[in-house]
Amino acid sequence: MNIHEYLQDKKHLVDEYLPSFLEQKAIPSHLKEAMLYSLEAGGKRLRPILTLSVLESFGKRAEVGLEAACALEMVHTYSLIHDDLPSMDDDDLRRGKPTNHKMFGEATAILAGDALLTLSFQVIAQSSIYSPDQKVALLSLLAEAAGAEGMVAGQTVDMESENKDLTLEELQFIHERKTGRLLEASVLFGAILANASEADVEQLRSFSRHLGIAFQIQDDILDVMGDPELMGKSAGSDEHNLKSTYPKLLTLGGAKEQLDRHLALSKDNLKMADVDPVILEGIADYIVSRNH
Amino acid sequence: MNIHEYLQDKKHLVDEYLPSFLEQKAIPSHLKEAMLYSLEAGGKRLRPILTLSVLESFGKRAEVGLEAACALEMVHTYSLIHDDLPSMDDDDLRRGKPTNHKMFGEATAILAGDALLTLSFQVIAQSSIYSPDQKVALLSLLAEAAGAEGMVAGQTVDMESENKDLTLEELQFIHERKTGRLLEASVLFGAILANASEADVEQLRSFSRHLGIAFQIQDDILDVMGDPELMGKSAGSDEHNLKSTYPKLLTLGGAKEQLDRHLALSKDNLKMADVDPVILEGIADYIVSRNH
Numbered sequence: 001m002n003i004h005e006y007l008q009d010k011k012h013l014v015d016e017y018l019p020s021f022l023e024q025k026a027i028p029s030h031l032k033e034a035m036l037y038s039l040e041a042g043g044k045r046l047r048p049i050l051t052l053s054v055l056e057s058f059g060k061r062a063e064v065g066l067e068a069a070c071a072l073e074m075v076h077t078y079s080l081i082h083d084d085l086p087s088m089d090d091d092d093l094r095r096g097k098p099t100n101h102k103m104f105g106e107a108t109a110i111l112a113g114d115a116l117l118t119l120s121f122q123v124i125a126q127s128s129i130y131s132p133d134q135k136v137a138l139l140s141l142l143a144e145a146a147g148a149e150g151m152v153a154g155q156t157v158d159m160e161s162e163n164k165d166l167t168l169e170e171l172q173f174i175h176e177r178k179t180g181r182l183l184e185a186s187v188l189f190g191a192i193l194a195n196a197s198e199a200d201v202e203q204l205r206s207f208s209r210h211l212g213i214a215f216q217i218q219d220d221i222l223d224v225m226g227d228p229e230l231m232g233k234s235a236g237s238d239e240h241n242l243k244s245t246y247p248k249l250l251t252l253g254g255a256k257e258q259l260d261r262h263l264a265l266s267k268d269n270l271k272m273a274d275v276d277p278v279i280l281e282g283i284a285d286y287i288v289s290r291n292h
Numbered sequence: 293m294n295i296h297e298y299l300q301d302k303k304h305l306v307d308e309y310l311p312s313f314l315e316q317k318a319i320p321s322h323l324k325e326a327m328l329y330s331l332e333a334g335g336k337r338l339r340p341i342l343t344l345s346v347l348e349s350f351g352k353r354a355e356v357g358l359e360a361a362c363a364l365e366m367v368h369t370y371s372l373i374h375d376d377l378p379s380m381d382d383d384d385l386r387r388g389k390p391t392n393h394k395m396f397g398e399a400t401a402i403l404a405g406d407a408l409l410t411l412s413f414q415v416i417a418q419s420s421i422y423s424p425d426q427k428v429a430l431l432s433l434l435a436e437a438a439g440a441e442g443m444v445a446g447q448t449v450d451m452e453s454e455n456k457d458l459t460l461e462e463l464q465f466i467h468e469r470k471t472g473r474l475l476e477a478s479v480l481f482g483a484i485l486a487n488a489s490e491a492d493v494e495q496l497r498s499f500s501r502h503l504g505i506a507f508q509i510q511d512d513i514l515d516v517m518g519d520p521e522l523m524g525k526s527a528g529s530d531e532h533n534l535k536s537t538y539p540k541l542l543t544l545g546g547a548k549e550q551l552d553r554h555l556a557l558s559k560d561n562l563k564m565a566d567v568d569p570v571i572l573e574g575i576a577d578y579i580v581s582r583n584h
Contacts, residue, residue: 027440031448035440082406087398106379110402111448114374114409115440121413122435125428132424136417139431143414148319148327148407156323156403 003282007044010052010062014045018070021123027115034104034112035119038077041095046215046287047072047186053283054190054204057275067127068138068189071120075146076182078116081109083155117146130193137192145185154178166244172213180212187211196273203273207280210266215287217259220245222291224252263288295574299336302344302354306337309358310365313415319407326396326404327411330369333387338507338579339364339478345575346482346496349567359419360430360481363412367438368474370408373401375447409438422485429484437477446470458536464505472504479503488565495565502558503576509551510580512537516544555580 018039022032048069052062084091084099086106091099101109124130124138144150154177161174187208191201224247246255266284270277310331314324340361344354376383376391378398383391393401416422416430436442446469453466479500483493516539538547558576562569 022440025441026445028445028448028452030452031440031445082402085399085402087402107377107451108448110374110377110379111444114406115444117406117409118435118439118444121431122439125432125435132428135431136424136427139413139427140417143410143417147410147414148314148323149317152403152407152410153318153320153323156320156400159399160320160322 001278001282003279003286006053006279006282007049007286010049011045013052013062013066014048014069014073015040015042017066018073021070021074021119030104030108031111031115034100034108035116037103038081038094038100038112039074039116041077041097043076043095044290045073047076047182050183050186050208050283051189051193053279054187054275055194057277057280058190058194058196059276060194064129065190065193067123067129068193069186071123071138071142072182072186072189074116074120074123075142075151078113078120079146079151079155079182081113081116085109088155088159134192138189141185141188141192145181150177150181151179154181161244164244166249168249171244171246171249175213175216176209179216180209183212183215184208200273200275203269204275206269207266207273210262210269211284211287214259214262214266214284217246217255217262218288218290220247221252221255221259259288293570293574295571295578298345298571298574299341299578302341303337305344305354305358306340306361306365307332307334310362313362313366313411322396322400323403323407326392326400327408329395330373330386330392330404331366331408333369333389335368335387336582337365339368339474342475342478342500342575343481343485345571346479346567347486349569349572350482350486350488351568352486356421357482357485359415359421360485361478363415363430363434364474364478364481366408366412366415367434367443370405370412371438371443371447371474373405373408377401380447380451426484430481433477433480433484437473442469442473443471446473453536456536458541460541463536463538463541467505467508468501471508472501475504475507476500492565492567495561496567498561499558499565499572502554502561503579506551506554506558506576507579509538509547509554510582512539513544513547513551514583551580 019036022036027035051065051069051072055065056062080094081100083089084094085101092102093099099109100112104112120142121139124135124142127135130138146152154174158174158178161170184205187204188201191204196204223245246258250258263284267277267281270280270284311328314328319327343357343361343364347357348354372386373392375381376386377393384394385391392404396404412434413431416427416434419427422430438444446466450466450470453462458466476497479496480493483496488496515537538550542550555576559569559573562572
């Protein structure tokens with residue numbers, strides 16, 4: 001299996017399916033445009049792909065996970081729109097394109113984010129294929145990952161830490177919440193929809209936690225070394241903001257060591273789950289070798 | 293039954309229960325404080341009270357509805373926080389107190405709103421007393437009422453209509469979404485938790501729609517005539533903003549006529565449902581006679 005082709009295939013599936021949730025809806029045109037603008041701005045679609053590939057690793061059809069996977073991407077997209085706002089990170093560019101508020105104004109950007117967050121819950125609640133028990137499990141997990149103890153907590157502490165020197169512990173606290181919880185939910189979404197055993201859920205949880213840390217370390221390394229054109233933002237921009245990063249706290253070599261350690265740990269946990277590990281191992285390797 | 297005592301009793305119940313959803317949670321302190329500040333800023337608690345009183349009208353215990361009712365109040369509170377933001381309605385005061393962003397800054401206000409919206413879904417999904425089917429019905433309805441076709445649509449069009457003369461139809465389009473849908477959901481939440489028949493759900497839906505219009509007309513009338521101290525904002529502030537209101541479009545007498553008409557229609561629909569109508573009639577009368 002060629003992992004790049006696999007990722008491309010699944011990305012196309014998600015890219016095609018994502019806008020369909022807005023098509024039949026009576027949404028004011030300016031708002032709808034703003035929601036679609038950020039939903040369709042691309043990105044790796046890592047979260048939805050994780051859900052689909054976990055399903056396939058359990059021998060299930062990926063298509064079963066499409067609604068839940070798209071809900072995850074909506075939450076991720078909402079978080080990017082709000083994080084980019086002038087009162088937050090004040091970013092003008094995202095994935096090489098003007099940020100939502102630059103295109104549609106601040107009020108519409110806030111509302112488009114609110115609407116995407118809400119839609120994510122609606123898509124799961126109104127799925128025609130998931131059982132009520134599966135829906136409740138997905139919605140509960142999604143709310144926990146996205147909310148005041150998860151993603152919103154991460155963004156809050158990240159903002160409060162601007163221009164502050166963080167300890168490694170503080171840095172991990174932020175990343176675990178800001179990106180880790182939703183990545184974990186993405187993996188567990190696949191497990192829930194595959195009706196995985198408790199034991200497999202716990203192995204996959206550990207897999208996703210180490211994967212999440214590896215993902216973030218690679219993100220920080222790319223920011224130091226990356227090609228600004230591939231990154232869609234200026235390389236070194238985090239350092240410019242005096243932001244604490246893994247390379248800054250551990251040196252570049254130390255960060256790479258930790259990256260390898262967490263990659264290995266994620267694979268160890270994966271092997272203990274009752275799944276075909278090939279695709280997820282491929283995705284893990286891709287995450288640490290990606291260049292954007 | 294004294295309706296004012298009834299409303300006070302239920303309001304106390306909601307006031308006491310609302311903060312409990314945050315108590316055991318590991319939420320960054322500044323964020324938690326901001327969430328609690330707006331949740332505890334008071335208000336009439338009309339939405340949760342509607343859920344509780346519909347349950348009692350079906351002969352069920354109000355306490356059964358507390359979790360769902362508090363979720364509605366969280367969504368209402370989030371919408372007020374975001375509506376007040378500088379890029380939206382730019383309000384400094386809400387219920388006579390500084391708005392959330394005035395107290396905690398714009399970024400935290402946005403995040404507190406995001407967190408309350410997310411928590412509302414979590415509270416329902418993680419309820420220990422609702423069945424999975426009830427949870428899915430509640431979550432689906434809540435997302436529809438709050439989202440891009442509901443409350444967010446209403447706020448979007450309301451903002452686009454600033455300083456514009458609206459037709460009565462346009463004004464109703466906005467109100468139906470901005471406040472109507474969540475009021476309707478509040479009534480239907482009670483029906484769902486009482487396991488009401490399809491027929492009763494439809495009667496209560498009509499009841500709530502007319503009640504919602506009556507509520508909004510009274511809001512507009514109060515803005516023209518109300519006591520600024522009771523209102524917590526300056527009387528005439530909507531007119532000052534050149535905002536279209538029912539009295540402006542229909543004259544004050546015409547608005548009062550429509551108020552009476554919708555109140556009567558709401559009661560007619562209520563009588564056709566298989567419920568004890570006394571409390572809900574009392575609430576409807578309260579809504580049109582309230583002075584803030």
